[in-house]
Amino acid sequence: MSRAARADCHSELFDILERTELTAHSDEQVQRLALLIRKFLIDKVGAAGGHLGSNLGMVEVTLALHRVFRSPHDTLLFDTGHQTYVHKILTGRARSFDQLRKAGGLAGYPQQKESEHDVIENSHASTALAYADGLAKARQLTGETERAVVTVVGDGALTGGMAFEALNNIAAAPQRPVIIVLNDNSRSYAPTVGGLAAHLSRLRLGPPSQPREPAQAAGSLFEHLGLAYLGPVDGHDTSAVEEALRAARTLRRPVIVHVTTVKGRGYEPAERDQDEHMHAIGARPTPGSPPAPAARPSWTALFSETLCTLGARHDNLVAVTAAMPGPTGLSRFQARYPDRFFDVGIAEQHAVASAAGLAMAGLHPVVALYATFLTRALDQVLMDVALHQLPVTFVLDRAGITGPDGPSHHGMWDLSILGAVPGLRIAAPRDAKQLPLLLEEAVSNRSGPTVLRFPKGTTSPDLPRQDSYRTVDVLHTTPNSDVLIVATGILAHSALRAAETLLARGIGTTVVDPRWLLPISPDLLDLVGRHRRVVTVEDNTRSGGFGSALAHLAAVEHPDTSVRSLALPSRFIPHGERHTLLAEAGLDADGIARCVLNSLTPPRYDTAQNS
Structure with missing residues (x-):
């Protein structure tokens, strides 16, 4: 479609939304x-990057x-918030899509400050049903029973334990209406796995149903739990979906409206390519811009390659993911060692506890997750893995x-x-050379759990050490x-550039990479004691992070050494370009250099506080 044709379509869309x-x-x-x-989404999300497939499937x-x-x-x-672009368009934000996912612009997820129509900002899966349960309880207590509580939850999100905990509570209170729209497209990031996926597949093959009370028929898992069930409904037939939703509201009880949709509907590349275009896409290059130089491999790709190499050396190595084999780099391992790969669905807690069982049996599990999602399984890391060493x-x-x-x-x-x-x-590897070395050290360790963390984006050029102080790279x-x-x-790269700036001002520094950050090594602590001033640099929140741990030990062992922690501020950081957000911190x-x-010369305030 030409630029003029796209502009005409967008103008027609704005006119319809704003006039009728x-x-x-x-x-x-x-x-x-x-x-x-759909045309608007393909154009705008294609230009800005973002979650295209899930939103194309949610239009009707x-x-x-x-x-x-x-x-x-x-x-x-x-549930989750990445499927709300159409909701944003219908609630007065269509003209803001030129700034989608840009600093100060439209967020890629629901955001309360953007609109009174946005309720949940948390974009982690499987949580919305719990919010709905709480809201329904509140509506009952306050007498606002005419205000409907409606939750859209994907079949992938239903693989999370929280979703079943919420269903258990919602179904136990037939007097509290909650309408649950089950958006069944057989996928999350990857195809939905497990017994639930098989059950939904059987339901999809069945004839559309009339509203059924649980006592009348119990053909679905949801009816066995005590929920009314409507479906399956063609999620791309607006009239059919409307009819089902009105029927659900009339029931005035907890009800599942099972709609079947196609992720990426109406965009041939997304329907054809189950990986690159199905879930999210990168920004489209600006017309006339020079071709991008050959990129270094991403951290994810390097991890993927290294894990396969290690898999050939270690027969006991297995891989575990929570519905994200592609985004976490495990797809290659899955293809090479299918019997040693386990996708548990969107269920991080189960992933970690299951990994504990694998380790108890003599295997070495590698659990690959986004840093932000590991926080969902802290109890399992602590009590199921670490407690058992x-x-x-x-x-x-x-x-x-x-x-x-x-x-x-943000994994901060x-x-x-x-x-x-x-x-x-x-x-934490500083460059592409360190990642394979550290990962091999980790999977060779038998004494307890290990963690390897790396950022989004391409790998960093190698930074060879000049020297070493025992186990610390200088x-x-x-x-x-x-x-x-x-x-x-x-951040070692930025630290070295800062050292150059400081040297030009006559200030000599030593820059080191401890490689293994926590617990603080005795070698690093001894090196700290040989300096009067120490600045730690980390892309983690300042509160309780690496610098905080080092400063605490140094205060006891080396009270004459001043330790400052340069880190991310202890607040929620908005969306924006990564390099810009790091610079702002x-x-x-x-x-x-400024912190050093x-x-x-201590100023009137400490810029290292990042507050």
């Missing part, structure tokens, strides 16, 4: 609106929701600032949280250096 009430449209007009929305369902219910009077909850390796992708996905996806708490786990060792040093910069992971070369200068 959604409920006033005929069936034919709704179909036209659905077509315009979202239109039906907004035609049957009155948001925000009726509460619409989405089991050799489980956690590989945390997207550690630190992730960028345009925003606060719920793992060092703080995992630092409290006894016997757990955490490493990357740069000058004679009579009085300042020690302890850099974690890829002082985690670029200029910020590190402030440590030499």
Whole structure:
């Protein structure tokens, strides 16, 4: 489609949304609106990057929701939030899509400050049903029983334990209406796995049902739990979805409306390519821009390659993921060693506890997750893995600032949280050469759990060590250096550039990479005692992180040494470009140099606080 044709379609969409009430449209007009929305999404999300496939599959369902219910009077909850682009379009934000996922612009997930129609900001899966249960209880207590509570939950999100905990409670209270729209497209990031997926497949093959009370018929799992069931309904037939939703509201009890949809509907590349275009896509290059230079491999790709190499050497190595074999780099291992790969669905707690069982039987599990999602399984890491001193390796992708996905996806708490786990060792590679070395050390360890964390994006050029101080890599040093910069992971690159800036001002520094960050090694602590001033640099929140742990020990062992922690601020950080957010936190070369200068001449306030 030409640029002019796209502009005409967008103008028509804006005109329809801004001049007419959604409920006033005929069936034919709704179909036209659905077509315009799809073209708009393909154009705007293609330009900005983001979750395309999930939103293309939600067009008719979202239109039906907004035609049957009155948001925000009726509460619409989405699990997860990446399927809310159509909801944003229908609630007055279509003209803001040019700034989708850009700093200060439209968020890629629901955001309360954007609109009163956005309720849940948390984009972690399997939680919305619990919110719905709480809201329904509150509506009953306050007498607001005419305000519907409606939750859209994907079949992939239903594989999470929290979803079943919520269903158990919702079904136990037939007097509290909750309408659960089950958006069944047989996928999350990857095809939905497990017994539930097989059950939904059987339901999809059955004839559409009329509203059924659990006592009348119990053909589905949901009816066995005590929920009413409607479906399956063609999720791309707006009239059929509307009819089912109205029937569900009339029941005035907890009810499942089972809609079947196609992820990526209407966009041939997404329907054809189950990986690259199905879930999320990158931003489309600007016309006329020069071709991008050949990129270095991503951290994820390097991990994937290394794990396969190690799998050939270690017969006891197995891999575990929570519905994300592709995004976490395990697809290659899965293809090469299918019997040694386990996808448990969106169920991080189960993934970790199951890995504990694998380790108890003599295997060495590698559990690959995004850093932000490991926080969901802290209890299992602590009590099921660490308490038993089991050799489980956690590989945390997207550690630190992730960028345009925003606060719920920044992996900025793992060092703080995992630092409290006894016997757990955490490493962070500074470059592409270090990742294979550290991963091999981790999977060879038999004494307890290990963690390897790395950021989103491409790998860093190799930073060879100049020297070593026992187990600590010395990357740069000058004679009579009085300042020690302890850099974690890829921030070693910025620390070295800061050292160059400081040297030009006559300030000598030593830059080191401990490789294994936590627990603090005796060698690093001894090196700290040989300097008067120390600055630690980490892409984790300052509260309870690596720098905090080092400063605590140094205060006891080396009270004459001043230790400052340069880290991410202890607050939720919005979406934006990764390098910009790091610079705003002082985690670029200029910020590190500034922190060192402030440590030499204390100002009226401490910029290292990042508050």
